[in-house]
Amino acid sequence: MYYKTPQIKKYLDILIKNRIAVFLFYLFLLLSSLFLYQPKFLFTDELFWLKDAMKIQKTQTKKLPVYTLSTLHVTVDELNKTSRKKLTELHHKLEHLDGVISVSSIFNNDFIDSNKNKNSSKMLVVINADELDTMKLKQQINNNIHEYSHYVNAEFTDFYYFITATKQIDMPHLDLNKYDYQLLDQKTQKLHILIYIFIFWFVVAFLFRVLFKNYIALLSATIVVVTTTILTFTLIMLLTGIKTIHIAMPFITVSIALVDFLYFYYRWHVSQNKHNQYNALLKMLNRSMMPAIWTSVITLMGLGPLIFIDSDIIKLLSLSIILSSWICYITNMSLLPAILSYFELKNAHVSYRKIGYFLISKEIHYNKKFLFGFLLITYSILILGLFFSNENSRNIFQLHVKNEQIALNIPFKKINLPLIKKIDTFTNDLTHRFEEELGETTSLSSIIHTLNNANTQTTTLDTQALKQALFYMDLYNINDKYFDKDTIKITINIFDINKLELINWLQHYKGIDIYFADKDTLLNSAKYNQLILLGGSLLSALIVLGIITGWIFRCKMMVFLGITLNAVAIIWFALFVTVFSVPLSMEILVATAISLGLASDATIHFAFKYFRLRYFGRSKKHALEKMYFYAGMPMAIGSIILITAFSSLYFSHIHSLHLIGLYSAILILFSLLSDLFLLPVLLLFIDPFMMKKAKTAL
């Protein structure tokens, strides 16, 4: 309980006596871990999502192919003979890139010429763009600009190449003035990541030096954080067998370990103002060990049940928080005092403590109306979010895309009229539902109709007309674009749409058995399907965290405080994500996990200190002052260091690092603000010692 002071003098004596053995033990652990555990780092989260996706399991069961679709957007000043030559060459160059299955652009388009003259000599002719000069090509496009608008704009300046490949392709340098393609070069990425890890560490080092005016803090922080991170991921691998780690995940352990370390180190640092080196170590352990162990217990009990959910993402995220919290606790209790026992500080003064006193002077006279107003708004957002995510989640979670394609597969046994009619119905339903948001839907049915319309020998699409259309497809060798041995390919061209809404519609379409054929759509579908699971897991974790907080402090109101404090940053961040239509990604989840870890730590450390001081009869103001000084400062220092370090990642060219930097910095800022402004006010509001005093007086 918060009013008990653990007796650990004996433990500290033994530890100091055997500190060399402690170092050797940790060194052995680290070396064995590094030897046994060599994780693969992933830069993209798609594997994690796809592994849990039901749709891909369905596709794999049917042994249907899955491709990676990407778009190359090229801009030219005008389409003339020279630029046409370059653009056509580009098309052929793309077709020969490693992993590319097909490239679709206006430069390999098949134009169907109905040749409807009055002569008796006429035939349906399919002309490839390669056979047309620039003038005729423009004419053909202009004849039906709407049909080709996903390939080219009306001014003939913007061209799109849709690339179907077995993997993400490495785009070579193109001899063009202006083009747009997401580059992917693993070697450059690894070097880039190493540079940014160094920048991250450098920012942390710089801030440690500025704030603590010594190198002991940086040295011990680096040892504790590195040890925690390596041991956490070794244990994760041993427990789950998962060897692939997303590049964002180590940031969870780094953040949690750094802040947990600061609660311990800060106490040692400031204790040296009044105490000697030994007593400072004693204070560090006996004042920090209880709240720190409760934070570990709370993460274990709150997030522990999530480990049993059959999702690698949820498993990895919750294990990262739980294990890093426990391992960091053990490290802070053993390795850290062993290191610090070698050092003594001459100047342990902390100059920025006055900021805390200023905040307390304002918060002690807080306005209840503002507090209730803020809580009302926050919980309204939560309830609305829950309502909409249950009722109409596609409207909340948006993924706006422009000029993209979705590839679908439809298995078939025989091409016949009923099958064509089914595809027709699907296309009509799709067009009716999404209208202007979609471009042309290219399918076997669409080409059959186009060929039949161009065929002067047939009118309505009957069995003979279908046979003839299929014959012409064979004759002009255009089958591969529309079907293979047992699968019909459908390509939906998207103009400007909320892709999640389209995916949701496709997933629930009953008329035909649809399989997503491109990884991107499968990925979006997997993310969309797991939103509810993730949301549910998070909500249950928040409730459990709140209940355990209440139990630790034997105070019902602490349940409410625990839930609120842990949820508030996430709720406001969820609003930010919704308003700005940010797609769900591993980076968002990592940032949320960090925020959850930090918020639960802060709640326990703050409340522990406040309750302890109030129990021993200190006034509200004094209790708050002490709380700020011993718990608030390390939390604020840790958060500021993390915000600055994560902000530096924002400037990375690697998408994943850029997003981790952005989201984590925002969420940690939200957490910091709620810890500094909301948590003290809530503690004042629920203060159980006021009620006890009132009861005693009566």
Add this chain to the structure above:
Amino acid sequence: MKNRYDFIMFKIIPILLITTSLYASPIQNIKQSSSIERSLHLLKSIQDKGIILGSGEQIVYVFIDPMCKYSRKFIHNVTSNKKMLKKYKYILFLYSIPRLKSKNVVLAVYESTKPLATLMKIMLDDKYYSSTGNKEGEKNIAMISTVAKIIHVNKRPFLIID
């Protein structure tokens, strides 16, 4: 006298032959079947008058004129694509477009010992063969023409796929 002979030889006899073949068919409900089935039945009845190209399972009946630009394009596309010769079997009926005055060319094909080879030389290599014809050739042309008229062949190439 000659006109009457021609009339009987090339109009009445083919019609009678075709009509007989239709009613001799094991398919009793041919009248009720769709027009495409009727056309196919007629085409099968004159199958031996056609020139066979390709070895596929699916039969394509094609009316072509050896001098017609699009018929030549069609034959070129088919012969230059192995898949088209392997998947389909083409029964080529030579049916002249009056404007192109190709009757003598058609007769030359029928007269030759290797009609397919001659036809390919004409259509692919632009070789010119001509003949005033014989009775057998005239009979073939007449039968093909009769069926073509019944099934409304209005262009070349004209396809019906079985």
